[in-house]
Amino acid sequence: MKKLIFGGLAAMTAVAAIAIGAQAQDNPKLDQLKEQGFARIAIANEPPFTAVAADGKVSGAGPDVAQAVFERLGVPEVVASISEYGAMIPGLQARRFDVVTAGLFMKKDRCEAVAYSEPILCDAEAFLVKKGNPKGLNTYADIAAHADATIGAPGGGTEERLALDAGVPRDRVVVVPDGQSGLRMLQDGRLDVYSLPVLSISELVRLAKDDSLEMIAPISDAPVYCDGAAFRKGDEALRDAFDVELAKLKETGEFAKIIEPYGFSAAAAMSTSREKLCAAQ
Amino acid sequence: MEWDWQFVWQIMPTLLEGFKITIIATLLGSVLAAIVGMVFAVLRRSPNPYVARPVGLVAEFIRGTPLLVQLYFLFYVLPSAGILLSPLVAGVIGLGLHYGTYTAEVYRGGIDNVPRGQWEAAKACNLNPVQTWVHVIMPQAIPPMIPALANYFIAMFKETPLLSAITVLELMNQARSIANTNYRYIEPMTMVGVFFLTVSIVSVFGLRWLERRYGRVER
Secondary structure, three states, rough: OOOHHHHHHHHHHHHHHHHHHHHHHHHHHHHHHHHHHHEEEEEOOOOOOOOEEOOOOEEEEEHHHHHHHHHOOOOOOEEEOOOOHHHHHHHOOOOOOEOOOOEEEHHHHHHHHEEEOOOOOOOEEEEEEEEEOOOOOOOHHHHHHOOOOOOOEEEEEEEEHHHHHOOOOOOHHEOOOOHHHHHHHHHOOOOOOOEEEHHHHHHHHHOOOOOOEEEEEEOOOOOOEEEEEOOOOOHHHHHHHHHHHHHHHHHHHHHHHHHHHHOOOOOHOOOOHHHHHHHHH | OOOHHHHHHHHHHHHHHHHHHHHHHHHHHHHHHHHHHHHHHHHHHHOOOHHHHHHHHHHHHHHOOHHHHHHHHHHHHHHHHOOOOOOHHOOOEEEEEEEHHHHHHHHHHHHHHOOOOHHHHHHHOOHHHHHHHHHHHHHHHHHHHHHHHHHHHHHHHHHHHHHHHHOOOOHHHHHHHHHHHHHHOHHOOOOOOOHHHHHHHHHHHHHHHHHHHHOOOOO
């Protein structure tokens, strides 16, 4: 009897080993994540894309989608670390995270640096200005044309690049560490414009409860961007597995259920594709 | 990850731009620290305890809190009190005040080193306190402490990257923004190190010279 059990066990182990072996060839990265039970994600702290509460609890549309997809892939947990936007891609390359889910919008040069999933969160750009927009700044080009207007943007974020590309000199593009500082600097008159995606600015306005500020959105000389989960080049197998589960989420409507309470449009993400977004400019 | 010289030359102008700000912040900070330190040192020696005690407490307080916290305070908290400083000015004040409390100790040592007889002689000549300080004590106290002061200024120079936290576009901040747009850290960060090392090495030779020139206390 005992022998039989042992024999059975041995056979089962052998089968399991073969199964794992076969899978390992397919997707060693995913197996590694399954084994350790968690995936490391990079986030910013920019609600509603990514948010960290005072008690350290991570939420936001980006991490929530990542959590849902990784659960379906058999990785029960995601461990988030906060990073500056500009440091996310280098951090990914340096293997500090497995994936970036922080509203890192797809742009051509980023698509060349990382392997994006299909689109997840889409948003246009917005400005936060003093009430009445005293300097009349409605586009990035307006700021470039103005003699001394300053703009605040996250370091390495899309808005910083948009401002520089529009021709705003470097010393008038202020790198702002987080939303709260940006709000503060605008209230203190250190900045004329604080630029973030529309939903982030709306959230900031909601929290600030300050009547002396006003939002301008959408900004006409910036397109609507979409982010995707960004994987390291070389982890395309993991990315493909992620895409499969993401597509299922989108189909079942669960995707909309996750991101729409945050204010994002599921239809916007589903109406476009990585291919289109990466090809554009 | 390999080293790309072409990229280095491409980012050099931006880094030099930042380096200029670093140097300006250090020089202005040093001047401020030298003045603040002297004021602290002299006031702390005041015979009036209502002057000496509070000044001592303030100096201890500044020395006992991190520079980064002070910078945040100057930059983000003071505006609520109606004092709006530009990033560079806030940074220079932060560096100057913080290091001023350290240089105050250097001044104190230098002043204590002036023989007691000098004070008595000044009194015997009927010099008032200002004359005593300006014409008798300081000229003897300052030369021996120049090397120690210079040491603090070099230390301050190496602390200037902290100013990037309050959005001063100095060397470190420029390097970070280069890294942010190019996804490469190796060249910008190495070059930041090279810039700092170059200045530090030159300063060390300068410091040796200062020590030879002023370091000996003549009795």
